[in-house]
Amino acid sequence: MFLGMLYQGLDIGGTKLGVAIADATGKILAQDRIATEAELPAGPQIEAALARLAELEQGLRKGADLPPCVALGASCPGPLDRRTGRFLDPPNMPGWHDFPILERLQELSPLPSAVMNDANASVLAECYWGAAKGAEHAVFLTMSTGMGAGLYLAGRLVEGRAGLAGEVGHLRLAEEGPVGFGKRGSVEGFLSGPGILQQAKAEALRCEQLGEATLLRDAGLSTESFFAAVRAGDAAALRVRDQVARRLGQLCAILVDLLEPELIVLGTIAIQHGDLFLEEAREWMERDALPASAAGARILASPLRSRGDLSAIAVAHHKHQQ
Amino acid sequence: MFLGMLYQGLDIGGTKLGVAIADATGKILAQDRIATEAELPAGPQIEAALARLAELEQGLRKGADLPPCVALGASCPGPLDRRTGRFLDPPNMPGWHDFPILERLQELSPLPSAVMNDANASVLAECYWGAAKGAEHAVFLTMSTGMGAGLYLAGRLVEGRAGLAGEVGHLRLAEEGPVGFGKRGSVEGFLSGPGILQQAKAEALRCEQLGEATLLRDAGLSTESFFAAVRAGDAAALRVRDQVARRLGQLCAILVDLLEPELIVLGTIAIQHGDLFLEEAREWMERDALPASAAGARILASPLRSRGDLSAIAVAHHKHQQ
Numbered sequence: 054m055f056l057g058m059l060y061q062g063l064d065i066g067g068t069k070l071g072v073a074i075a076d077a078t079g080k081i082l083a084q085d086r087i088a089t090e091a092e093l094p095a096g097p098q099i100e101a102a103l104a105r106l107a108e109l110e111q112g113l114r115k116g117a118d119l120p121p122c123v124a125l126g127a128s129c130p131g132p133l134d135r136r137t138g139r140f141l142d143p144p145n146m147p148g149w150h151d152f153p154i155l156e157r158l159q160e161l162s163p164l165p166s167a168v169m170n171d172a173n174a175s176v177l178a179e180c181y182w183g184a185a186k187g188a189e190h191a192v193f194l195t196m197s198t199g200m201g202a203g204l205y206l207a208g209r210l211v212e213g214r215a216g217l218a219g220e221v222g223h224l225r226l227a228e229e230g231p232v233g234f235g236k237r238g239s240v241e242g243f244l245s246g247p248g249i250l251q252q253a254k255a256e257a258l259r260c261e262q263l264g265e266a267t268l269l270r271d272a273g274l275s276t277e278s279f280f281a282a283v284r285a286g287d288a289a290a291l292r293v294r295d296q297v298a299r300r301l302g303q304l305c306a307i308l309v310d311l312l313e314p315e316l317i318v319l320g321t322i323a324i325q326h327g328d329l330f331l332e333e334a335r336e337w338m339e340r341d342a343l344p345a346s347a348a349g350a351r352i353l354a355s356p357l358r359s360r361g362d363l364s365a366i367a368v369a370h371h372k373h374q375q
Numbered sequence: 376m377f378l379g380m381l382y383q384g385l386d387i388g389g390t391k392l393g394v395a396i397a398d399a400t401g402k403i404l405a406q407d408r409i410a411t412e413a414e415l416p417a418g419p420q421i422e423a424a425l426a427r428l429a430e431l432e433q434g435l436r437k438g439a440d441l442p443p444c445v446a447l448g449a450s451c452p453g454p455l456d457r458r459t460g461r462f463l464d465p466p467n468m469p470g471w472h473d474f475p476i477l478e479r480l481q482e483l484s485p486l487p488s489a490v491m492n493d494a495n496a497s498v499l500a501e502c503y504w505g506a507a508k509g510a511e512h513a514v515f516l517t518m519s520t521g522m523g524a525g526l527y528l529a530g531r532l533v534e535g536r537a538g539l540a541g542e543v544g545h546l547r548l549a550e551e552g553p554v555g556f557g558k559r560g561s562v563e564g565f566l567s568g569p570g571i572l573q574q575a576k577a578e579a580l581r582c583e584q585l586g587e588a589t590l591l592r593d594a595g596l597s598t599e600s601f602f603a604a605v606r607a608g609d610a611a612a613l614r615v616r617d618q619v620a621r622r623l624g625q626l627c628a629i630l631v632d633l634l635e636p637e638l639i640v641l642g643t644i645a646i647q648h649g650d651l652f653l654e655e656a657r658e659w660m661e662r663d664a665l666p667a668s669a670a671g672a673r674i675l676a677s678p679l680r681s682r683g684d685l686s687a688i689a690v691a692h693h694k695h696q697q
Contacts, residue, residue: 189536190533190535190536190540202633204528204634206526206528206529206531206533206540207528207529207531207532207533207534208531209528209529209530209531210529211512211528211529211533211634212529212635213512213634213635213636213668214511214512214635214636214637214668214671214672215635215667215668215671216635217635217665217667217668218512218528218633218634218635219633220632220633220635220665220668221632221633223632223664223665224629224632224633225628225663306547307546307629307633310542310543310545310546311524311540311541311542311543311546311629311633312526312533312535312540313534313535313536313537313538313539313540313542314535314536315536341547342545343539343542343545345537345539346535346536346537346539346542349536349537350536
């Protein structure tokens with residue numbers, strides 16, 4: 054069995070560290086995960102993850118004639134300083150603040166290493182092995198605890214002057230609205246998990262004041278219980294869902310008018326619940342964007358299983374190709 | 376004197392056709408212009424322009440040992456179908472509708488030929504010889520009778536799936552406002568020449584209704600007389616100017632958050648009157664964009680003399696390099 058070369062990936066998230074080994078076709082040969090301790094120093098956790106990666110590789114090689122691992126890639130929560138390879142201040146991960154992730158990987162691993170924020174890593178994974186395979190112009194939207202974009206344009210990853218391109222979460226969609234990225238009415242306010250929760254809580258409060266029955270109850274409300282209420286047909290939850298779809302459509306119209314991508318691929322929340330809002334978002338997008346550009350742009354949830362792991366592998370693949 | 380090779384350029388505008396010959400350093404060796412007849416068929420006018428180009432070249436070669444012309448480039452008013460090289464429907468140029476400009480250039484000229492919309496041609500000219508020399512990430516905004524963007528990102532021209540990327544004029548900045556690109560509250564409504572005029576006329580009408588004296592008088596109001604009123608300190612004109620600066624800042628914030636360019640270069644109106652609104656626009660941009668991205672982005676009027684001619688030459692240079 055010819056596999057080409059192998060890559061090692063490290064997917065750093067707020068709740069878990071994913072480690073994986075895959076070949077150049079995106080086939081994962083081994084993977085595991087370790088819980089992230091967001092409050093504790095990053096160093097020992099990264100060390101443990103790389104030790105686990107080494108064990109996985111040893112296990113794979115037992116009795117098998119495998120090609121070598123040629124690069125290590127890490128997909129990281131933003132913001133990340135692209136030039137120095139340091140975390141800036143990943144939300145809710147105080148122990149990881151200012152951690153020089155690239156430098157540490159280079160010390161700990163014999164492989165050429167690279168780091169990238171998860172939005173950029175994800176758009177590469179979609180281009181190599183996912184929905185954007187063969188595309189020249191694709192956008193990835195994380196739609197998770199934050200809302201970042203990875204831009205792949207004219208056949209190339211677009212990172213901006215200092216690696217800060219794609220901060221769509223900071224765009225203002227309305228003068229009023231929920232707060233995200235420190236800005237009222239921003240994309241992150243309307244479309245991230247915490248932003249959706251803000252809108253659901255405000256709607257729950259409004260129902261309480263009006264005496265309207267709803268499944269949205271402020272105490273215990275989570276992204277999951279919110280989408281469960283939408284699925285149950287709760288009127289208040291549906292109003293919030295409509296708002297999310299409309300604002301997502303508005304964002305996609307901006308991206309389509311400005312960049313004319315072939316597709317916009319969405320992550321986490323859209324993978325789990327996109328059936329509840331992606332079609333409506335597309336309709337809003339079509340009302341607002343240039344017809345020719347809108348007609349040529351698909352909007353869909355990422356089809357990649359093990360998306361986080363593959364994003365990290367994509368960083369390694371990208372590094373190796375340069 | 377070594378000049379490298381030479382390029383021929385044809386700058387197609389609503390009022391004139393510019394023709395020029397230049398070397399690879401952007402030095403123009405000969406140029407001329409012919410009035411455009413927007414109502415009349417395009418074919419004979421293009422023929423006349425190319426004949427004038429041939430005369431210019433003959434004149435240059437008399438007694439001089441010049442290197443050969445290696446490519447012909449045309450900068451065209453949008454919208455343009457990139458794949459077929461046809462005009463779609465350039466505003467106010469009925470005789471040019473659906474004209475197959477690329478095909479005709481290829482028939483009439485022995486040189487390899489290319490066509491591009493003026494926003495894309497202009498960002499290339501800035502990258503080769505203007506404010507964006509050496510930059511990897513630059514945006515050009517036409518700010519003329521329309522408002523298109525040319526995107527040069529990660530060291531490459533970004534044209535989108537079918538060549539429609541950069542249609543910033545179609546972005547909505549507000550629910551209400553002047554109409555441009557068929558859309559109320561759009562970038563083109565607020566920031567193009569006709570859009571600025573709409574706002575000035577509305578303000579003139581308001582002054583008339585309130586009995587407030589103003590230099591803005593609906594009859595005879597033009598972009599030029601509007602900016603003259605701003606320079607004269609007219610209160611109503613200054614209110615419109617403030618609105619233009621604010622909306623331009625809002626657009627620049629979107630571009631900066633999304634693309635993190637090193638610079639945003641502006642054309643026509645900003646070249647003539649940018650001293651009246653670019654600094655204010657920058658302040659508005661800084662209020663709205665991510666501080667790190669905003670700090671790294673310059674906003675300025677194009678420094679290129681003969682900008683239109685050089686844009687056409689840039690199309691030829693780009694064609695020759697491919």
